[in-house]
Amino acid sequence: MGSASLSILTPSKPTPVSSTEEDPPNPSTALLSFNTDSSTPPHKPTTTILFISLLVITCIALSASIAFAFLFFSSSSSSSSSPLSLQIESTARPLTKLDRPVVLLISSDGFRFGYQFKTPTPNIGRLIANGTEAETGLIPVFPTLTFPNHYSIVTGLYPAYHGIINNYFADPITGETFTMQSHEPKWWLGEPLWETVANHGLKASTYFWPGSEVKKGSWNCPLNYCRYYNSSVPFEERVDTVLHYFDLPSSEIPVFMTLYFEDPDHQGHQVGPDDPEITEAVARIDRMIGRLIQGLEKRGVFEDVTIIMVGDHGMVGTCDKKLIFLEDLAPWIEIPESWVQSYSPLLSIRPPAGFSHSDVVAKMMEGLRSGKVDSGKNLRVFLKEELPDRLHYVASDRISPIIGLVEEGFKVEQKKSKRKECGGAHGYDNAFFSMRTIFIGHGPQFARGHKVPSFENVQIYNLVTSILDIQGAPNNGTVSFPKSVLLSSP
Numbered sequence: 179m180g181s182a183s184l185s186i187l188t189p190s191k192p193t194p195v196s197s198t199e200e201d202p203p204n205p206s207t208a209l210l211s212f213n214t215d216s217s218t219p220p221h222k223p224t225t226t227i228l229f230i231s232l233l234v235i236t237c238i239a240l241s242a243s244i245a246f247a248f249l250f251f252s253s254s255s256s257s258s259s260s261p262l263s264l265q266i267e268s269t270a271r272p273l274t275k276l277d278r279p280v281v282l283l284i285s286s287d288g289f290r291f292g293y294q295f296k297t298p299t300p301n302i303g304r305l306i307a308n309g310t311e312a313e314t315g316l317i318p319v320f321p322t323l324t325f326p327n328h329y330s331i332v333t334g335l336y337p338a339y340h341g342i343i344n345n346y347f348a349d350p351i352t353g354e355t356f357t358m359q360s361h362e363p364k365w366w367l368g369e370p371l372w373e374t375v376a377n378h379g380l381k382a383s384t385y386f387w388p389g390s391e392v393k394k395g396s397w398n399c400p401l402n403y404c405r406y407y408n409s410s411v412p413f414e415e416r417v418d419t420v421l422h423y424f425d426l427p428s429s430e431i432p433v434f435m436t437l438y439f440e441d442p443d444h445q446g447h448q449v450g451p452d453d454p455e456i457t458e459a460v461a462r463i464d465r466m467i468g469r470l471i472q473g474l475e476k477r478g479v480f481e482d483v484t485i486i487m488v489g490d491h492g493m494v495g496t497c498d499k500k501l502i503f504l505e506d507l508a509p510w511i512e513i514p515e516s517w518v519q520s521y522s523p524l525l526s527i528r529p530p531a532g533f534s535h536s537d538v539v540a541k542m543m544e545g546l547r548s549g550k551v552d553s554g555k556n557l558r559v560f561l562k563e564e565l566p567d568r569l570h571y572v573a574s575d576r577i578s579p580i581i582g583l584v585e586e587g588f589k590v591e592q593k594k595s596k597r598k599e600c601g602g603a604h605g606y607d608n609a610f611f612s613m614r615t616i617f618i619g620h621g622p623q624f625a626r627g628h629k630v631p632s633f634e635n636v637q638i639y640n641l642v643t644s645i646l647d648i649q650g651a652p653n654n655g656t657v658s659f660p661k662s663v664l665l666s667s668p
């Protein structure tokens with residue numbers, strides 16, 4: 179995991195390839211070749227050789243300075259060609275058509291940070307160019323799974339506190355099982371944004387979001403404002419429904435709206451992050467953003483609406499050579515299937531009463547470190563209390579007492595099978611750069627062409643309540659965070 183922390187410290191920022199700078203003279207190569215030449219055995223010095231040498235040195239120096247000048251001017255001219263980046267804004271822009279701020283929160287599931295460079299994305303690019311972007315992506319919460327992350331985004335809480343600690347889990351006290359179809363309020367702790375908004379007597383709407391169908395507090399998932407999840411609804415229909423909210427009388431327009439797309443997560447699982455199918459899925463999401471922007475512009479509200487576009491997590495390629503089998507640990511300890519709550523990438527184990535948890539961890543680690551278990555060194559098992567603090571994955575009975583962290587791209591399975599599959603996965607340590615997703619904020623309170631350092635998605639709740647100017651519920655986000663990202667009130 180050391181490499182993961184390193185990648186956090188020195189993220190490699192993908193930069194689009196410039197088509198205008200074809201093979202500029204490379205000063206470092208020129209200097210290197212000069213040094214190489216000078217290391218050859220010296221000839222008898224004559225004035226002619228001296229003269230030629232001086233000429234060569236002068237030429238090299240000149241070409242080097244030309245190269246530097248070329249690079250300098252081309253980079254400075256490219257930044258001056260986008261006047262917006264030079265424009266310094268300090269105060270929020272006033273609303274021109276809407277009576278009050280409206281936040282539209284969009285999630286593109288599994289939109290790994292960097293996908294925006296796979297293909298031209300003019301519409302997402304427009305939001306970025308005229309808005310504020312997390313420069314090296316949005317950091318998901320651990321585990322980097324869909325339900326825990328979507329619910330962290332709207333509650334500002336880590337999964338241990340909002341209760342959705344995995345996509346599937348069992349409550350150890352009641353024995354009941356949570357699935358992605360469980361809408362009973364007892365599972366969903368914390369106060370999601372639609373509930374906060376409703377508590378203030380304001381209208382919210384949800385076009386799909388994990389937890390949005392759960393009736394809690396003042397939120398009763400009202401007809402026409404709250405859509406029950408149905409993955410077959412075309413993306414265009416979702417966008418158009420959101421647009422129609424802006425045709426309502428001013429007092430009826432929801433001040434907070436969600437919009438959800440399953441892509442490109444859907445494709446990412448099947449083919450991994452580096453397949454042309456992902457490129458096409460990203461292009462399609464961009465077209466949906468274009469449809470949305472056009473619709474808002476037609477209604478004259480595009481500049482008034484705050485659009486926050488995020489993903490829930492990234493994606494990494496997995497292949498069957500990167501597997502760890504629990505059955506291989508049998509010489510040290512038998513881990514029956516019935517102990518395992520989830521395998522991969524989050525290994526979660528709850529042994530029955532009577533077993534010492536620390537004994538199970540010690541025996542598993544002994545096996546994994548023995549060198550006799552295939553890929554054993556790529557799985558580390560912890561008592562949940564001993565997980566790194568930065569994962570915030572301990573303070574809930576729903577979290578199993580034993581948690582395994584696997585290296586990027588690895589998977590844990592019970593036993594060897596003939597199943598051969600290469601695809602993609604997420605759910606890993608949120609320190610992996612591959613798990614990062616996007617954050618773009620566009621609207622009156624976001625500076626144009628602004629980049630902010632990466633941050634965790636639990637900060638978004640306070641950001642939204644701050645934009646809406648309503649009091650939010652206590653959460654794990656930093657109270658001062660919105661001030662560091664948003665423009666001050668006029």
Ligand SMILES: [Zn+2]
Binds near residue numbers: 288325491
């Ligand atoms: Zn997801």
